[in-house]
Amino acid sequence: SYELTQSPSVSVSPGQTARITCSGDALPKKYAYWYQQRSGQAPVLVIYEDSKRPSGIPERFSASSSGTMATLTISGAQVEDEADYYCYSTDRSGKGVFGGGTKLTVL
Amino acid sequence: QVQLVESGGGVVQPGRSLRLSCAASGFTFNSHGMHWVRQGPGKGLEWVAVIWYDGSNQYYTDSVKGRFTISRDNSKNTLYLQMNSLRAEDTAVYYCAREGVADQLPNAFDLWGQGTMVTVSS
Numbered sequence: 001s002y003e004l005t006q007s008p009s010v011s012v013s014p015g016q017t018a019r020i021t022c023s024g025d026a027l028p029k030k031y032a033y034w035y036q037q038r039s040g041q042a043p044v045l046v047i048y049e050d051s052k053r054p055s056g057i058p059e060r061f062s063a064s065s066s067g068t069m070a071t072l073t074i075s076g077a078q079v080e081d082e083a084d085y086y087c088y089s090t091d092r093s094g095k096g097v098f099g100g101g102t103k104l105t106v107l
Numbered sequence: 108q109v110q111l112v113e114s115g116g117g118v119v120q121p122g123r124s125l126r127l128s129c130a131a132s133g134f135t136f137n138s139h140g141m142h143w144v145r146q147g148p149g150k151g152l153e154w155v156a157v158i159w160y161d162g163s164n165q166y167y168t169d170s171v172k173g174r175f176t177i178s179r180d181n182s183k184n185t186l187y188l189q190m191n192s193l194r195a196e197d198t199a200v201y202y203c204a205r206e207g208v209a210d211q212l213p214n215a216f217d218l219w220g221q222g223t224m225v226t227v228s229s
Contacts, residue, residue: 001169033215035152042202042222043144043152048215086152088216095166096142096154 002026002091004099011105018074020102022087025068032070033088034063036081037101043086047072074104082106109133109218111203116223119193129186129203129220137161137181140206142216143188145199145225153199156188157206171197193227200224 004024012018022032034047046057050065060075070089074081087099115127129141143155156167156177165177176189186203201223204216211217 031214035216037152042219043216044219045212045215045217048207048212054212054215054217084151088152088154093166094157095168096157098144098152098154101151 002095002097004087004089004097006085006087006099006102008100009103009105011107012077014079014106015076018077018081018104018106020072020074020085020087020104022070022072022099023068024070024087024089024097024099026091027065027068027070027089030089030091032063032065034070034072035086035088036083037086038083046085077104077106079106111205111218111220113201113203113220113223116201116225118226118228120229121194121227123193124189124191125193125225127188127190127201127203127223127225129188131184131186131205134205134218136179136184138208141177141179141186142204142206143177143186144202144204144216144219145197146202146222147196147199150199155201158186190225193225195227198225198227 031049035043036046037043047063051063063072084101086101112130142157158165158177174192178187203220205218207215207217
């Protein structure tokens, strides 16, 4: 079955840039989406269609996708950005798949 | 207001069945594809199933195919997940999520419910 691979954890100090990666064989042909999940809360969409930011999401959140790798970048990470981040995409049959998640620590 | 509210979770024995519901309000339900996503205790998000806006197509993750059925009643603005032959590994918080439409966050999960907990245990 199709898999998206994320590194388990990333740690930065406040104000630094955090980069979270997601790799998957179908990413050259399928969009990546990124979700933020704070502890005890439902996920929130932060990036759609590889690099588009929904309204209400701070400009410090950006993303890109190249080849089999998608990257979420948080420029000038804030303490409130501490959360789990999940990439999401679909396989060639249209079934959804999430990456394993990356725990972002900002301290 | 615009929201999704799940219900129907609880404790159930292995092998038994449970039906989850997701009540939608504040938006045109029959314009959106709908998904179920689950999260086991201390684990990551797992996509479970999708149903198209008109109910014409459904897709499932391999681990639930043949046991779970996603359906919807557009007249009642409600999404369902019928779960049969439940296993311990189905224990999770189950979220329903709305899929965005072509001109608004296409194919993204742009609205989530608060989740309902399903525990499969003897």
